Amino acid sequence: MRNKIGKKKDSIMQIEKSAYGTTTNNEKVIQFKLQNKGGIQVTIITYGGILTEIMTPDSDGRMDNVVLGFNSLEQYEKKNPFFGALVGRYGNRISKGKFSLNGTYYLLAKNNGENNLHGGLKGFDKVVWKVENVKESTSFASLKLSYYSADMEEGFPGNLKTTVTYTLHSNNSLDVLYEATTDKTTVINLTQHSYFNLSGNFSQLIENHEVEIDADKFVPVDASLIPTGELASVENTPFDFRKSKIVETAINREHEQLKIGGGFDHCWVLNGKGYRSVAKAHHKESGRVMEVFTDQPGMQFYTGNFLDGTLPAPNNGVYVKRSGLCFETQHFPDSPNQPQFPDTTLEPGQKYETKTTFKFYINS
Template sequence: MKSIVNEDLQKILTINRSHYGRTSFNEDVELLQLKKNDGIEVNIITYGGRITSIKTLDKKGDLDNVVLTLANLELYENENPFFGAIVGRYGNRIANGKFKLDGEKYILAQNNGTNSLHGGEKGFDKVIWDVEEVKESSTFVSLKLNYVSKDMEEGFPGNLKTTVTYTLHNNNSLDVLYEATTDKTTVVNLTQHSYFNLSGDFTKAITDHEVKINADRFVPVNNLLIPNGELQSVDNSPFDFRSSIRVSNALDNHNEQIKIARGFDHCWVLNGAAKGYRSVATAYHSLTGRLMEVLTDQPGMQFYTGNFLDGTLPIPTGGVYKKRSGFCFETQHFPDSPNQPQFPSTRLVPGEKYATKTTFKFSVV
């Protein structure tokens, strides 16, 4: 195992690299661990750029993993709901697996009913990412993952050179920086698909978490979970998380939108988009004292309450992942934006650079 250590008077940050496994296609997969000596560890594998563990302290000083994980590479290769993955080229759904760009029609895989979801049959969650560069300083450790998506891969135009940089800071925050360039006009919407459960006990539902989302509006969907084109006020609805609310109290089964999605699986229109990078959401678990804050420069965030976890995937420590075992905060553009011209554009042209940053910051209160 190779280790890079950085030390000042108080902090030690390390990156450890080791062999994780070989895919069914005989590809090597690496495990990279970003670690601070006094309390946070982040494990990432090069298969799908997946976060397989984030260990953080609770108010008793216990260190627990707070993201849903699988026991081995074979389970990650098998069908699973994007645990910990980098999602692309297009995070979320595109209606009917089709969109037009500059008069040209593009056909994508329909891997979610009639929709294209999270990049298609073999999106960025299923490819091997190259580790190009590792950086270190007295205050952070950083690793850079690269992948080149070839022209018309999964139906998307352009050779897309993509870099995702994970950076762990000594203030217990994890940055995810997404960058991409293309040689042909295309659409891009990248995100991170970790499922969080701040209790550290995945046999327990996340309904006891308190969530706050700085958003006055959300994106309502039809029965195929495709936006109906409106941006609806959260006023007087279960979608109003402008003050911190316990998830169980917000899950109003009489609300039509919640009925459609079997819970929350919607994109919130984040306030302050014109300001760029800002704090947009928090999740808090009172029993452990763990608080997670999300900062981003994106216009939207999908809040998903694990509605389709169905008890078929095993928890490595015992039991199975059930409905509401975890939640996702997926910072992104709105679903189906290529077909919804009134939404912020996901268009990327040659000569421009796609660049967006999201931070997950952990603390105990």
């Protein structure tokens, strides 16, 4: 199965649909390629809503994939560090795998030491999403996916209907729109877990990327990577990315928080409110820049510290430590257990809605 969705020959935006494979549970997985006139191509599979490729040009016009991924569904089904996946119901960690709502305690899987991570044993990254809608026009191409998470799935209360819409625009920006409703009070914190390497060469480390994060504070963690409850100033620390700096100059500095995470694996408290530009990554040699926009209060900046060379990369390589950067826009980790943090509760009758954008361009 391989076909073009669009009918207009002069349409700037194109969507191509094809079969990707069958899961071990005999579920069919579909692949969609969204492409604009400028050549940006985004590939998404319905398993985990995973972004498997983002092809972007460098300053010489050469196209390369800038997100870490695998060549097969079989590899995505194996244990992996959430390459390209949609994460839920709750992205990041929940302390001791439990939280309370309205006096009721809910127990979750402890799949990250003593803590719950990224939704549990079978989070949103490990399910096949339904295709709700596919649209293309002269200015955008979009793919809307949905997943129905039943009450008490992975220990979370409420029947949760979630949709995520990926939209590629003609200006080389990729929107990720998250929407959800519930029939019972619950908690929710969705994010996108792509690992970026703007060099397009995954044998190169991301330490030579320049990064900028608009945040005056970050969220310190304890030895198990659970927030201490403090919101600490970035001033005079390696966590100060308010002005663009090369990752290597910060990540190798002496700091207790860097020792705990093996590098950066922390949530930044983003400045401002509403939908705004919050971060940039720049790879000088290729000229590629990625700018991140979101309406979320936080962003987990992760430098691939736990990649260890055991996972296969395309072209017969492997993914070693610091092969990729993550910019996971979200609420703060462990918010259900930290009442001083912004609230992640979703009530019946409310609608969860948040948008993040990744925009790609060449530094002139």
